[in-house]
Every structure is written in structure tokens, then in C-alpha cells.
Ligand SMILES: Nc1nc2c(ncn2[C@@H]2O[C@H](COP(=O)(O)OP(=O)(O)OP(=O)(O)O)[C@@H](O)[C@H]2O)c(=O)[nH]1
């Protein structure tokens with residue numbers, strides 16, 4: 500009886516030892532995984548390009564987009580081109596730009612009858628979209644788009660109405676990069692580069708979304724703040740009296756100096772540099788910075804804008820700050836910038852990030 504009991508005990512002991520070894524192994528595995536994981540938080544006001552960076556990561560490190568995602572983008576693109584034309588017709592009315600006499604009834608009917616949220620494009624609708632986009636008045640309104648709200652990508656899509664209306668239309672990567680779906684809540688992407696798992700957290704940048712940001716502040720290893728450099732002469736979508744870049748500067752000041760990030764490395768991405776270059780010679784930055792007295796060229800204005808952001812960072816000497824000019828719809832350029840950002844994390848003694 501005694502022998503039997505001690506045999507049972509030994510068996511039980513072995514079982515327990517095996518179990519605890521297994522748990523220990525699992526724990527070590529998890530710890531190793533956590534130690535190799537770097538959390539990067541993307542912040543910036545709405546429309547600055549945060550989700551476009553995440554899409555680029557999906558293209559570069561995750562093999563692109565799934566079928567069902569592509570289907571969603573297809574429907575959004577088809578719905579959007581109709582809303583762009585509606586916005587342009589309404590802008591012609593408010594800016595007092597005369598639509599060609601022969602297209603007036605068509606424009607009026609378009610506003611009245613075309614359904615807002617449907618991706619369907621019939622033959623007739625396709626012809627009407629093309630006729631209206633060809634109208635000089637809508638083109639003139641497009642040139643004056645900084646006076647109302649029209650997404651940056653409108654022309655990119657309106658210039659390919661035939662392709663988009665085709666029943667076999669499948670968006671290409673470039674179409675998906677240009678397709679805007681404002682982020683609601685939080686999106687996260689994990690990818691592996693240089694033996695580390697990177698967790699990139701994307702949040703919604705519009706005012707109503709910003710109160711959700713705080714839930715993402717724990718254990719952030721690096722903060723990337725994105726600015727749409729081209730928005731210096733645009734008004735805020737959420738409030739018609741506020742300049743977009745002034746809003747971005749305020750948000751930047753508030754968050755980069757927040758308790759959670761005050762010692763963290765910071766990367767500033769001055770994005771939409773393609774659009775910035777296009778408009779800088781035509782529209783002075785004094786609209787946003789009345790005190791600016793320098794030349795109206797890319798070199799001087801981009802330097803000035805960068806300085807405005809940097810001047811708002813407190814305890815500059817205690818943290819590493821990098822900035823880059825980017826065009827996040829350009830895959831090659833984004834790859835270079837992101838890899839340089841990731842390398843800088845690794846080089847600057849990875850252990851520091853887990854203290
Ligand atoms: N031309 C150009 N367009 C860009 C660039 N970066 C982003 N865009 C476009 O700008 C629009 C907004 O980009 P998003 O990435 O959705 O912006 P976001 O910061 O995620 O916006 P929220 O989710 O509202 O906070 C999309 O249509 C993009 O294609 C750029 O560098 N150049």
C-alpha cells in the first residue's frame with residue numbers, strides 16, 4: 500500500500516515538473532516574442548496619410564490585399580466618383596461658376612437623382628459622369644478646390660471614369676493607395692523585418708476620433724507624427740474656419756509632449772510632398788503663417804514648415820527626433836523612409852525601448 504502510494508506520488512511529481520517546464524518554456528517563448536516586438540504609434544490629423552502608410556506596409560510586407568478588401572475598395576471608388584461630381588457641381592453654384600448651357604439640366608438632374616451611396620454605374624451614368632467632368636466649369640471649380648472640401652484623389656479617379664465604370668474593374672494597388680476611407684477606431688498591422696515584429700497602430704485623425712487615442716499610449720516604443728505638408732492653405736473638414744495646418748500644429752504640440760511620449764523617439768513625416776511641390780509656387784504659405792517673409796519656393800518654405808513643428812517639441816536634447824519629406828502613395832519612397840525609421844530603432848540600442 501505504502502509502496503503504491505509513493506509510486507503514485509512520484510508519477511504526480513513528474514507530471515507536475517513536466518507541466519511547469521512546459522509553462523516556463525511557453526513563458527520564455529512569449530517573452531522572446533514580446534522582446535522582439537516594437538510598437539509604433541501613427542498620429543496626425545485626418546487626411547494626413549496615416550492609413551496610406553499602413554496600406555504600403557501591407558503591400559511591402561504582407562503580400563498585398565485580400566479579395567474581399569479589394570471588393571470593398573472597388574465599391575468605395577465607384578461611389579466616390581459620383582460624390583466628387585456632385586461636390587464639383589455644388590461648388591460651381593457656390594463659387595458662381597457658370598456650367599455650360601447644354602449641361603445645366605444634366606447637372607441639375609445629377610444632383611437630384613443620382614443615388615449617394617450606391618456603387619452601381621450604368622452606361623448612361625458613365626456618359627453623364629464623363630460629360631460633366633469634361634465641362635469647363637467643373638474643371639475651374641476643381642482648380643479652386645482649396646475653397647471647399649474635395650478629396651485630393653478626386654482627379655486621379657475622375658480621369659479614369661471608363662475604367663472604373665467597366666463591369667470587370669478591379670482596383671490596382673495604386674487605386675487602393677489613393678482611395679480614401681477615413682479611419683474610425685483603431686487599425687493595427689503586424690509585420691516582420693530584421694527579426695523584429697513591428698506593430699504599427701493606425702488611429703482615426705479627425706476631431707471626433709482623437710479622444711480614442713489615449714487607449715493606445717501604453718508601451719509605445721516610437722511615435723510617428725504625420726503632417727500633410729500640402730494642407731497649409733486648406734480649411735478643416737470638421738470646422739470651416741480653421742486652417743488645417745494650424746490644427747495639425749496644435750495637435751502635434753499637445754501629443755508629442757504628452758507624459759507618455761516625452762522621452763520617446765519621434766519621427767515627423769511631412770507627407771503629400773508631391774502636392775506641396777505642385778502648389779507652393781502658386782499659393783504662398785502666408786495663408787497659414789502670416790509672419791513668413793521668405794521666398795515662395797520649395798526649399799525655403801519646406802524648411803520653414805519643418806522648423807515650426809520642431810520648435811514645439813519640448814526636451815529636444817533628451818530624445819531622438821528625425822524628420823522626412825514623404826509621398827506615402829509612392830511605394831518605393833515609403834519603403835526607403837520606413838526602412839530607415841525601422842533601422843534607426845534597431846541601431847539606437849533596442850534594449851532602451853523596453854525599459
Ligand atoms: N497625392 C498624395 N496623396 C496622398 C499622400 N498620402 C496620402 N494621400 C491621400 O490622402 C488621402 C488620405 O489619406 P489617409 O491615409 O486615408 O489619411 P489618414 O491620415 O489615415 O486619415 P484619417 O483616417 O481620417 O485620420 C487618401 O486619398 C490618400 O490616397 C501623398 O503623399 N500624396
Ligand SMILES: [Mg+2]
Nearest residue numbers: 549550681682
Ligand atoms: Mg486613416
